[in-house]
Structures are given as C-alpha cells and as structure tokens.
Amino acid sequence: MARTSPEEWERRLTEIAPELLAEIGAKKEPDKGLPGLEGSEGGVVMRFAPNPNGPPTIGSARGIIINSEYVKRYGGRFLLRFDDTDPVNKRPMLEAYGWYLEDSEWLGAVPDKVVIASDRLPEYYEIAIELIRRGGAYVCRCDQAAFKAKKDAAKPCPHRGQSPEENLALWRDMMNGGLGPGEAVLRIKTDIVHKDPALRDWAAFRIVTADHPRVGEKYRVWPLLDFESGVEDHLLGVTHIIRGKDLMDSERRQRYLYDHMGWVYPTTIHWGRIKIHQFGSFSTSALRRALEAGEYSGWDDPRMPTVRALRRRGIRAEALRKFMIELGVGETDISISMDSIFAENRKIVDPEARRRFFVKDPIPMEIEGEMPEIAKAPFHPTLDLGSREIPAGRKLLVSCDDLLNLKVGGSLRLKDLCNIEISSLDPLRARVIGTDPHQAREKKLRIIHWAPTDGVPVRVMRPDGVDSGIGELGVRDDLDQVVQFERYGFVRIDSVAEDEVVAYFAHR
RNA sequence: GCUCCGGUAGUGUAGUCCGGCCAAUCAUUCCGGCCUUUCGAGCCGAAGACCCGGGUUCAAAUCCCGGCCGGAGCACCA
Known part of the structure; x- marks a missing residue:
C-alpha cells in the first residue's frame, strides 16, 4: 500500500494553499492530569x-x-x-x-x-407541590408490582391522568397519614412509552414511617435519590456533576424534572x-x-x-x-x-522517615571478640537526619528469617556494628572478625540488622496478619511518625506503651 | 427481554471530539546493570498495547457499519 508521505503532502499544500501551513506546524499539546471542564466560564x-x-x-x-x-x-x-x-x-x-x-x-x-x-425536606416538599401544580407529577397508588407491569408494557397507570387538584389532595394524605407506607408514591411524569424502560415515570417520594437517625420521626414522606439529588444540584447551583456510570440514567430521569421546572441541567461527567x-x-x-x-x-x-x-x-x-x-x-x-x-x-x-531496627521473630545470638559497646547508626542512609545510638552487647537478637541460609563458618555484617563469623548455629554463636564496613564490602558480606536484647517488644499490624518482634528502644520516640524498619518496610508508630509498641504497616 | 455505556502494554493513563506530528505518552509493575553498611531510595537500560472483521480515505487508535467481550440501569436503595 503506497502511502503518500506527510512531507509530500506538505509540499503540495505549499503549492495550492500556503495559508494553511501554519495549522500543520501547530503541535497538539498532550493533556497533563485532569482534562479541562467544559462550560466552566460561568464559574464552577x-x-x-x-x-x-x-x-x-x-x-x-x-x-x-x-x-x-x-x-x-x-x-x-x-x-x-x-x-x-x-x-x-x-x-x-x-x-x-x-x-x-x-x-x-x-x-x-x-x-x-x-x-x-435530611435537614431540607421542607424545601423538597415545596418543589413537589409546584411540580404537581404544573402537572409534572402525580400520586400513584399502584402497588410496586402492578406499576412495574404497566411500565414494562409502556402503559400508563390509572393514576397518571389525575388532575393536579386530585394529586394535591392525595399528596396531603401522604403527608398527614391518610396513606400508609407502600400505599402511594409521587411519580415524575416522563414519557411512558420511552424506549428505555428505566426512564418511564420514576418515583420521587415514598412514605417511610421508620425513624431517621438525625431527625427521628419528624417526616413520613421521604424523597428518593433522583429527586433529592436533582433538586439539590439545582438549588445549590452545582455546575458540574461527576458521578458513577451506574447513575447515567439519573441524568436522563432528572432532565424530565428539570424540564417541568424550567431549570438548566448541569454538565455531567461519568466514571x-x-x-x-x-x-x-x-x-x-x-x-x-x-x-x-x-x-x-x-x-x-x-x-x-x-x-x-x-x-x-x-x-x-x-x-x-x-x-x-x-x-x-x-x-x-x-x-x-x-x-x-x-x-x-x-x-x-522515604526522605523523611527515620530508619529503625526491628527484628521479627528474634533469635538470640552470642558474640565473642572485640566490638563496640554502642552502635552509632544514621537515621537516613543519604540524607542528614542525624543519628541514633543503639547499645549493643555480647548478646544480640537477629531475625529468624536471616538464619535460613546460614551455616557455620559463614560470615556477615551486623549493620552499623561489626562483621562476624558464625561459629555455631544451635545455640547461635559468632565471633567478631572486624568492624570496618569496607571490609564487609570487599568480602561482599550480607548485611543484616539486629536488636539489643533489652529492646522494646513491637507488634506490627499488617493487612495479612501481625508480625511480632523486638525493636530498638528509640522507636518509642517516634509515636505517630512514619519510620522505616530497615529491610522490612515503612510503618507508622501507632502507640507506645512502657512494655510494647504497636506499629501499622504501610508498605515495603 | 428492553435500554445505556465502555474496550490503548500485567495494571492504570495520554492521544479518539477536529483522521496525517503515533513504528503510539507517562506512571506503576516485571527483568537486567550501576550505586548503596537496608531486601528502601537513586541512576541507567530493556521488555510490553491500539478487541475482531469489514467500509470510507492518498492516509484510521482516531470516522462509519457489524460482531465479540466487559460493565451498568429497568427499586417505594444510594
């Protein structure tokens, strides 16, 4: 298939209509973020x-x-x-x-x-009455199933032809108790033969005698969503409505109400x-x-x-x-x-979360050899957030997970503390082989974190369960802060008690 | 059954209205590599998509028709 190249067309355009060339040069700009709103000129x-x-x-x-x-x-x-x-x-x-x-x-x-x-029922009632006066609504006394049958057959129910006066009288009966729940609804007149059955004469008010948590039993006639929402959007001067695609019919239904009242429908967007x-x-x-x-x-x-x-x-x-x-x-x-x-x-x-040690499922480890009594560990690997001191000791805790592939003679680095070689697995013992991080680096040692034996018990509440372990004491200073438990993930310190800290897991 | 809406990489998203810049954007995910005293962050690289079929046109992700798939409405729920 021979395509004419854009260049070729441009050349020909130049011959016949050079004044249109500028249009070609205009690049389309990619939209960033949310698309613009149509009809925003009169305010939003x-x-x-x-x-x-x-x-x-x-x-x-x-x-x-x-x-x-x-x-x-x-x-x-x-x-x-x-x-x-x-x-x-x-x-x-x-x-x-x-x-x-x-x-x-x-x-x-x-x-x-x-x-x-639920504070605004009186306003809704006024509009309901106006709607009845204008012949845009009628009180329907069919039971639900009977009306559905009529509606599905695109046939008006017997009440559709009532005069406004009759409807007003029936509306008063709804309001004052003359009619009970299920005995009547106020319907908006749409198009009873509309090809979409979902739009035919929908219910706007029904009788509910149950108490409402806010207003108790003050009202017995309550609006349905399409009426309440449609009316409020108009009353409040809403210009743009974003709503779920499942409510697409709401717009089409409410437009009948708006037409009866002579209102202008807002712009709608669906998701x-x-x-x-x-x-x-x-x-x-x-x-x-x-x-x-x-x-x-x-x-x-x-x-x-x-x-x-x-x-x-x-x-x-x-x-x-x-x-x-x-x-x-x-x-x-x-x-x-x-x-x-x-x-x-x-x-x-990440840039603001302090780093902390938290050892999940801790296993005690005994260490021999020359090592610092206190580890000085930065709060952040690259940013200057200060540092904390963690008391170490002959006995430390390491995570059960880190022991999995460990064997006697293997070595690793305890982060911010020292390099060790495993001398026994059960009980877990190790001896210090150095303190220099560069040495660990050269030997490509695995680096694991640890906790002092007198650290604070920590429980981490996760979507998939609860992790328990021991954290460095400093986590008690981070109440309500998001911290990173190193090699574990970001958590928010939710509560701090003398004998336990509870953290909520955010993500890795 | 009647009616309405949608279908771009694994997941989202831009482009679709006004057809050529689109061998298709960005993010996330995944995979490599670098860097790093964390399995985090950062840096570099790579992979990956226009639902299908017709039509219109010099030219279709974009317009038209048909199909398929997905979602929704047809409540005296929101």
Whole structure:
C-alpha cells in the first residue's frame, strides 16, 4: 500500500494553499492530569454527595479529591452533601457525618459548604407541590408490582391522568397519614412509552414511617435519590456533576424534572467502577456487616479499604491525591493496584522517615571478640537526619528469617556494628572478625540488622496478619511518625506503651 | 427481554471530539546493570498495547457499519 508521505503532502499544500501551513506546524499539546471542564466560564460549583452509612473509602477519596481538585483549579466552590434520605435500607450512621468532614479535611478538601438532605425536606416538599401544580407529577397508588407491569408494557397507570387538584389532595394524605407506607408514591411524569424502560415515570417520594437517625420521626414522606439529588444540584447551583456510570440514567430521569421546572441541567461527567486488587470489590454496606460480625477490629483495621485505615498505616493524603488525579475520570471500569499508591507514598515518605531496627521473630545470638559497646547508626542512609545510638552487647537478637541460609563458618555484617563469623548455629554463636564496613564490602558480606536484647517488644499490624518482634528502644520516640524498619518496610508508630509498641504497616 | 455505556502494554493513563506530528505518552509493575553498611531510595537500560472483521480515505487508535467481550440501569436503595 503506497502511502503518500506527510512531507509530500506538505509540499503540495505549499503549492495550492500556503495559508494553511501554519495549522500543520501547530503541535497538539498532550493533556497533563485532569482534562479541562467544559462550560466552566460561568464559574464552577461541584459537590461530593455520599450517603453517610459508613466512613469514606478509597472510592470516596476519589470523589472528594477529583471534585475538590477541579474546584481548586477553576477557583470555584466545593460542596459536601449528605444524601441521607433512606433511614431503612441505607440507614445513615451518626458518626459517619463527622468522618466525612474529618477525612475530607485530611485529604486537603475542606468543603466550602456542607448540606444535609435530611435537614431540607421542607424545601423538597415545596418543589413537589409546584411540580404537581404544573402537572409534572402525580400520586400513584399502584402497588410496586402492578406499576412495574404497566411500565414494562409502556402503559400508563390509572393514576397518571389525575388532575393536579386530585394529586394535591392525595399528596396531603401522604403527608398527614391518610396513606400508609407502600400505599402511594409521587411519580415524575416522563414519557411512558420511552424506549428505555428505566426512564418511564420514576418515583420521587415514598412514605417511610421508620425513624431517621438525625431527625427521628419528624417526616413520613421521604424523597428518593433522583429527586433529592436533582433538586439539590439545582438549588445549590452545582455546575458540574461527576458521578458513577451506574447513575447515567439519573441524568436522563432528572432532565424530565428539570424540564417541568424550567431549570438548566448541569454538565455531567461519568466514571466507571473502581476495583482494587488488594481489596476486591466491596460496598460500604458489606463492610459494615463484616465489621459488625467481628471480622475487623474497626473501620481503621489495616485490612479495610477506608481512608482512615490508610491514614493509620501512614499513607499520606498527598500520595492519594497524586494517584487519583493521575487516574483521571475515564468511563472504563478499572481495576487498580495499591502498588501505585504505595509507590507514590514511598517517594513522599522515604526522605523523611527515620530508619529503625526491628527484628521479627528474634533469635538470640552470642558474640565473642572485640566490638563496640554502642552502635552509632544514621537515621537516613543519604540524607542528614542525624543519628541514633543503639547499645549493643555480647548478646544480640537477629531475625529468624536471616538464619535460613546460614551455616557455620559463614560470615556477615551486623549493620552499623561489626562483621562476624558464625561459629555455631544451635545455640547461635559468632565471633567478631572486624568492624570496618569496607571490609564487609570487599568480602561482599550480607548485611543484616539486629536488636539489643533489652529492646522494646513491637507488634506490627499488617493487612495479612501481625508480625511480632523486638525493636530498638528509640522507636518509642517516634509515636505517630512514619519510620522505616530497615529491610522490612515503612510503618507508622501507632502507640507506645512502657512494655510494647504497636506499629501499622504501610508498605515495603 | 428492553435500554445505556465502555474496550490503548500485567495494571492504570495520554492521544479518539477536529483522521496525517503515533513504528503510539507517562506512571506503576516485571527483568537486567550501576550505586548503596537496608531486601528502601537513586541512576541507567530493556521488555510490553491500539478487541475482531469489514467500509470510507492518498492516509484510521482516531470516522462509519457489524460482531465479540466487559460493565451498568429497568427499586417505594444510594
């Protein structure tokens, strides 16, 4: 296949239309980070709208970070809105409201405004009434199955033709108790013969007599998501909505509501489902059940895919931000690995994390020969972070893992201390053959870390279990710091007691 | 069954709207090598992808059609 080269075309272009040449020269610029927002001229208002039925997860973090990042970029406003309108199936947790605030702030996304749907029922009622007056909504008294049958057949139900007056009267019955749960819903009139059955006359309000954790039994008519969310987005002046692809129909449904009211629909962006290798698929409700069944120590258990669990493990907000922004907002369902987040975190944490010795599954070792009584070890291999002194002694502890390929006569270096030769394996004995690190280097000795016998017991809480061992005493100075246990990994010192230190494992 | 959306290396991602700069970007992962008193960091190098088939065109990752695969909606959940 003979292709005409670009050069050839350029030459011919020069002959026939030289004024277009500039266009060829213009390079396309590669987009960095998030794509721009369309329709940002009139300002940008965005929201993250969770149901507070558990703490923010990594998925929530994506929503919080991307929305707030756009707002930062365009100088707009970031709203946090709690869509807590189902006291039964997705019952809100009172503590969770605060958790969202806390985690948003930690993620560097302090909301400009916080809205709680369960505070705003009166506003929703007013709009419902206006909608009925305009003939855009009707009270449907079909039971669920009957309506579905009608809808699937693209046939209107008998209540669709009621007059606004009739509907208003029935609405009052819903409000004042004349109608009970399951006896009526308010439906938005869309297009009953629409080719997509998902869009036909959807329910906007239903009757719920259960108490709500925040407002108790104050209301008995509650909005459904499409109404609440759609109305709030308008009321709050939201300009851009980012939501899951699973909610694509919401826009198409809500547009009917907007048309009835004469409102302008915000710009929408969709993203696909996010799955994380290390955690699999999870839902907040499923996690909550597992937690209540005692499978986890709490919402910040190191196995949890929550923001608070990552924080406890020493993952920095900045690492999460960079990662999420890099992910972007594609519509493809994605399956990510924590490795990328860890890599991002390592870059941030490595330069500031003090190095410490932690010996997992310690084995005592007796040493003979001339050696320093105190090891002087730098806090960082290349940066000047100072150093610490670790008292050594005739007896030291080394990790069981490091003994695996050891044999009598073999030699290695105890880091920052001395070079030894193994003289016996059981009991473990060695003799000093020198102290010079260069000697170790020349002989290509393996270098292992160690701990003094009077070090502090350390427990490391990991996603895959608990490691126990002994750490140098200095780890007690690093409460709440991310440190690197040499040859083990980065951990956050979570608690320090006289007789035990607990650390949470971040990553290698 | 009806409807909607997506498919670029192992994993993500840029490019797709407005076809030529794309023998395709960046990150991570993996594999080599260097460096290092850590199995960390750093440095160097390498490997690795346009779902398939047609069509339009001088030219297709990009436009059109069909197929395949994946996800989602059709709740008085969010």
